[in-house]
Amino acid sequence: MDKTLTSNRLIADLRSFAEKVDGVPTVRGMRENGPHSPYYYKQEFGSWHDALRAADIQPTHGVEWDVSRERLLRALGSVDDIVDRPPRRADVEEHGEYPYILYDEEFESFVVALEEAGIDPDEKQYRFSSIETPEEKRGSANIEKLRNNGPTASTEMPQSVSTKDRQRGVWKFHVDSGSTNPSEPIYYLNGEHSPGLVIHRFFQQNPHVLEHRDPHGIKIAIRKHKPSWKGIGKEIVDRLLEQGVGSQRILDDLELEEDHSVQDLAEILRQVTEADLRVYSDDSELEKVKREKREAAFREVIYDLYDGCAICGGLIESPDGSHNLEAAHILPKAHGGPDLPQNGLALCSRHHWAFDHGWFELNEEYEISLQGHAELVGYDELKQYDGECLRVPSEKALQPYADYINQRNEGLDR
Ligand SMILES: [Zn+2]
Numbered sequence: 001m002d003k004t005l006t007s008n009r010l011i012a013d014l015r016s017f018a019e020k021v022d023g024v025p026t027v028r029g030m031r032e033n034g035p036h037s038p039y040y041y042k043q044e045f046g047s048w049h050d051a052l053r054a055a056d057i058q059p060t061h062g063v064e065w066d067v068s069r070e071r072l073l074r075a076l077g078s079v080d081d082i083v084d085r086p087p088r089r090a091d092v093e094e095h096g097e098y099p100y101i102l103y104d105e106e107f108e109s110f111v112v113a114l115e116e117a118g119i120d121p122d123e124k125q126y127r128f129s130s131i132e133t134p135e136e137k138r139g140s141a142n143i144e145k146l147r148n149n150g151p152t153a154s155t156e157m158p159q160s161v162s163t164k165d166r167q168r169g170v171w172k173f174h175v176d177s178g179s180t181n182p183s184e185p186i187y188y189l190n191g192e193h194s195p196g197l198v199i200h201r202f203f204q205q206n207p208h209v210l211e212h213r214d215p216h217g218i219k220i221a222i223r224k225h226k227p228s229w230k231g232i233g234k235e236i237v238d239r240l241l242e243q244g245v246g247s248q249r250i251l252d253d254l255e256l257e258e259d260h261s262v263q264d265l266a267e268i269l270r271q272v273t274e275a276d277l278r279v280y281s282d283d284s285e286l287e288k289v290k291r292e293k294r295e296a297a298f299r300e301v302i303y304d305l306y307d308g309c310a311i312c313g314g315l316i317e318s319p320d321g322s323h324n325l326e327a328a329h330i331l332p333k334a335h336g337g338p339d340l341p342q343n344g345l346a347l348c349s350r351h352h353w354a355f356d357h358g359w360f361e362l363n364e365e366y367e368i369s370l371q372g373h374a375e376l377v378g379y380d381e382l383k384q385y386d387g388e389c390l391r392v393p394s395e396k397a398l399q400p401y402a403d404y405i406n407q408r409n410e411g412l413d414r
Pocket of ligand 1: 309312347
């Protein structure tokens with residue numbers, strides 16, 4: 001609409017037009033000779049009658065005009081009962097209690113009158129009106145939701161995105177994690193959401209992707225999706241990894257939810273562990289179970305990845321399957337270190353103790369540097385590893401991250 005076409009201006013022009021025609025303006029009269037299309041009046045005031053009321057013009061057609069909407073709709077329902085299809089103009093004129101013009105004037109469109117009467121207009125009637133079909137309305141609602149809330153996970157979408165939405169610029173962002181845990185796509189409006197928001201939101205929704213894929217691969221996937229996102233994608237992935245966002249995965253795998261009842265939780269844990277579990281009544285006990293599960297998962301991952309102690313290579317197994325390896329955190333949990341393979345090391349109990357007590361530090365090249373203490377008992381045993389390299393997994397993506405090593409060194413020095 002013309003921006004200068006305010007409500008007051010529309011009313012003023014309607015009054016002038018009423019004076020000019022020396023009577024009550026009709027929709028047709030306005031359409032053919034009036035200053036503006038009647039469409040603007042319906043859009044601004046809801047119906048032609050409402051526009052006339054707003055202008056203090058008493059409508060008269062030589063027919064009973066002041067029929068309530070309810071009565072008009074009831075009469076339309078009667079016409080529907082008579083004809084074997086959604087009523088059309090001719091049907092209303094022939095069988096209706098009230099003339100078609102009242103519907104045209106009272107409702108935004110005849111299609112709206114049909115909808116309000118609980119009658120499904122046919123496709124043709126929609127096509128020749130400016131009213132959206134129910135499907136188009138759902139599409140518009142999706143767009144509105146996206147516009148107001150930013151990128152939206154598909155589970156949050158009211159329904160799947162229609163062809164029309166895609167034509168309007170709704171795009172799907174999906175990085176295959178290559179894991180059995182399917183990645184949840186998110187939708188965004190092309191050109192309306194900042195790439196940073198889209199990518200960040202995506203990984204919030206899909207933390208497992210960060211764990212199951214080589215970060216380099218994720219960055220390539222983002223670049224393939226939109227070349228212009230290359231730098232932003234890299235930056236955000238790096239930051240998320242630093243924050244240990246991926247550590248959420250182990251809990252996600254257990255399908256633990258905050259609002260699960262204790263019974264639900266016990267059932268899930270029973271399925272996962274095949275163990276006989278108590279039902280906990282208290283949140284702190286529950287937290288303890290979650291933590292223990294997370295830590296157990298971390299230990300298992302680390303044992304799988306390392307053939308022996310990362311310092312000495314030692315491994316002692318007993319006939320019953322137990323062994324002397326321990327899963328150490330590079331960035332300690334107390335410093336926010338996540339339960340991620342990239343933040344872990346398998347160490348024998350002796351070297352775990354030495355690591356925790358600051359006997360040696362690591363650097364980004366995985367070199368071991370002994371931190372003095374020549375006077376202490378045990379120094380001689382450790383001295384042989386000074387300047388040596390850690391034994392780390394061969395798969396690059398699962399090796400310790402330099403960031404965790406650096407943060408450990410900075411954090412523990414302080
Ligand atoms: Zn060792």
